[in-house]
Amino acid sequence: MSSPWNSGINDRRLKEQICEIGRRVYAKGFAAANDGNISIRVGENEVLCSPTMICKGFMTPDDICAVDLDGNQLAGKRKRTSEILLHLSVMRARPDVKAVVHCHPPHATAFGVAREPIPQCILPEVEVFLGEIPFAPYETPGGQKFADTVLPFLKPGTNAMILTNHGTISFGPDLETAYWRTEIVDAYCRILILAKQVGNISYLNERESRELLDLKKKLNIDDPRFHDVSCDLCGNSAFRDGYKENMPEPCGFPAPPAFPGYLAGSSAATSAAVASPATNTPQFDALVKAITEQVLAALGK
Numbered sequence: 001m002s003s004p005w006n007s008g009i010n011d012r013r014l015k016e017q018i019c020e021i022g023r024r025v026y027a028k029g030f031a032a033a034n035d036g037n038i039s040i041r042v043g044e045n046e047v048l049c050s051p052t053m054i055c056k057g058f059m060t061p062d063d064i065c066a067v068d069l070d071g072n073q074l075a076g077k078r079k080r081t082s083e084i085l086l087h088l089s090v091m092r093a094r095p096d097v098k099a100v101v102h103c104h105p106p107h108a109t110a111f112g113v114a115r116e117p118i119p120q121c122i123l124p125e126v127e128v129f130l131g132e133i134p135f136a137p138y139e140t141p142g143g144q145k146f147a148d149t150v151l152p153f154l155k156p157g158t159n160a161m162i163l164t165n166h167g168t169i170s171f172g173p174d175l176e177t178a179y180w181r182t183e184i185v186d187a188y189c190r191i192l193i194l195a196k197q198v199g200n201i202s203y204l205n206e207r208e209s210r211e212l213l214d215l216k217k218k219l220n221i222d223d224p225r226f227h228d229v230s231c232d233l234c235g236n237s238a239f240r241d242g243y244k245e246n247m248p249e250p251c252g253f254p255a256p257p258a259f260p261g262y263l264a265g266s267s268a269a270t271s272a273a274v275a276s277p278a279t280n281t282p283q284f285d286a287l288v289k290a291i292t293e294q295v296l297a298a299l300g301k
């Protein structure tokens with residue numbers, strides 16, 4: 001028994017978890033009618049998923065299907081969702097991902113329809129718990145070509161994406177975390193839309209943005225900006241290779257300020273931290289505590 005997996009293909013608790021997240025997705029208005037799909041990897045080559053043509057708010061454990069990592073159905077009375085290939089693309093490329101949620105949350109999907117990049121360096125929780133939210137180019141849903149659209153953007157530390165003119169996908173080490181990331185993306189997009197109606201949005205300054213990334217590092221949360229020296233602090237440069245001709249251009253929101261990237265600016269930041277132990281002050285600890293509490297409260301923990 002050297003495999004790290006214990007087959008969960010008949011695990012009723014995991015099937016119930018898919019139903020519970022389905023109820024939340026539907027209750028939040030993230031999936032109209034039969035939209036959306038949910039999956040959990042339960043074995044080396046086994047994935048539980050929601051079936052096609054069912055409202056996610058009313059599933060029972062007996063409705064849940066099982067497939068292998070090529071999408072072949074292994075178990076279940078109903079036919080597996082056609083969009084499972086999208087989930088499997090993520091799971092194959094990122095072995096750390098054990099659960100995927102795809103749905104059409106209206107505020108985030110509005111950005112996908114407007115093809116408006118989601119700006120960074122605005123809200124602390126988004127910087128710390130999500131970071132960059134890239135855009136996968138549009139493709140007709142259902143087939144392998146559609147499933148492959150996310151591949152260029154599955155960099156370490158990326159946990160959510162906009163599917164252009166379609167919806168969102170978020171993923172993580174467990175289903176609850178994968179779902180929260182959808183909630184955070186849609187709540188953020190809603191705040192951005194509201195803020196734009198109230199007035200102009202304001203970006204955090206370089207010090208404030210850098211402090212949030214320091215905090216993220218301290219909390220051991222990965223981010224593409226920790227890996228790519230050419231990545232702007234608040235920009236989309238980490239994904240420019242992936243965007244190719246599909247890179248969305250900011251139109252509704254002003255482009256973020258051009259600060260040196262996290263890695264490029266970190267030597268100056270590190271020497272400053274040595275000279276002045278800012279990260280050991282009671283104020284910094286209070287900031288860590290305040291942000292963590294706010295995020296946990298927002299996540300309902």
Ligand SMILES: [Zn+2]
Nearest residue numbers: 036103141167
């Ligand atoms: Zn969809």
